[in-house]
Structure formats: structure tokens, C-alpha cells
Amino acid sequence: MDEALVLGITCDCADAQVVSRFWARALGWVEAPPPEGWDDWPTFLRDHEVPEEEWGDGAAIRPAAGDGPTISFLKVPEAKTVKNRVHLDVKVSGGRHLDQELRLSRMCAKEADLVAHGATTLREDVVDGHLDHLVMLDPEGNEFCIG
Incomplete structure (x- = not known):
């Protein structure tokens, strides 16, 4: 494998914006920038034909220094039902x-x-x-x- 492994953590949630802001505060992290090649999230989402009404369904944060994994938050329809196995x-x-x-x-x-x-x-x-x-x-x- 030529490329380095990149670790990302993803959390399912009901409101990605609320939960990502909470965890950014808890960890002292910042909103993750859009992927390389895009100047901003709206352009990335438009280029990937994500309907505008779904733009708030995901969010990502990363360490303020920029190194380390990202944590992504994705809106899912089902509610949390049991204790987390990872925290x-x-x-x-x-x-x-x-x-x-x-x-x-x-x-x-x-x-x-x-x-x-x-x-x-x-x-x-x-x-x-x-x-x-x-x-x-x-x-x-x-x-x-x-x-």
C-alpha cells in the first residue's frame, strides 16, 4: 500500500450540527476543512450533488493543530437504544x-x-x-x- 492509513471516527446522531459543536468545545477542536481540492463545504456538497436540504446532516471536527483523526457526525433516522461500546x-x-x-x-x-x-x-x-x-x-x- 503506497498511501498512509488515515483514521477517522464516525458517530451516528440525530443532529450532526449540535453534536459536532458540543464535541468541538469538549475537545478544543475545530470544524474540519473540506476535502483537498475544494475551497468550502457548499462547493464540495454541490459538486457531489448533495441536496441543499441535506447539507446539515453531516459535520466533522479535527484537532485545532490539524494533525490527528477527524471525528465525523452523521444524521441517522434511528434513535440511540443501548449503551455505547466505545466512548x-x-x-x-x-x-x-x-x-x-x-x-x-x-x-x-x-x-x-x-x-x-x-x-x-x-x-x-x-x-x-x-x-x-x-x-x-x-x-x-x-x-x-x-x-
Whole structure:
């Protein structure tokens, strides 16, 4: 194989725009640019004969620095019905080796920001008497953790 493998992650959702904005905020990422050869998304979508009423059915984000995988969000007709088998971890605490008060303040700050933007706290998981991570739900009920 001559070309390098490119990893992309895709999440099914009911509202791609809402969920992509949430995850861009949660991760500090930005909207992904259109594919190489197109100056903007409307031109790309028109060139691929996507009806204008479907333009909001997908979105993609990537790390602000531009390196790393993209996460795409695609509108699907069916609702989420079971627990995620794969989830994202938003690692803000700095690790278990740090002072527990510092870890707690970082996790709680991120939790407050994401709750203000549509997340819900599901539970706090404690290990060895200390908060290890928070189990959260994004605006559409997809599980993720803050640790």
C-alpha cells in the first residue's frame, strides 16, 4: 500500500450540527476543512450533488493543530437504544499522580462547562476513596468520561 492509513471516527446522531459543536468545545477542536481540492463545504456538497436540504446532516471536527483523526457526525433516522461500546475520554485531570484537589478542580471545571453546553452528569466513579472520573452524557445521550 503506497498511501498512509488515515483514521477517522464516525458517530451516528440525530443532529450532526449540535453534536459536532458540543464535541468541538469538549475537545478544543475545530470544524474540519473540506476535502483537498475544494475551497468550502457548499462547493464540495454541490459538486457531489448533495441536496441543499441535506447539507446539515453531516459535520466533522479535527484537532485545532490539524494533525490527528477527524471525528465525523452523521444524521441517522434511528434513535440511540443501548449503551455505547466505545466512548471518548476527555482527559483534563493530569493523572492520578497529581494532587487530588487539583485533579478534582480540573474535572469539575470541565464538567461545569460541558453541562452548560448540553451534557449531563450520569455518575461519579470513585477509586481508592478519590474521584477517578465522571461518566457523562453528551446532548444526545452518548456516554463519555471526564478524567
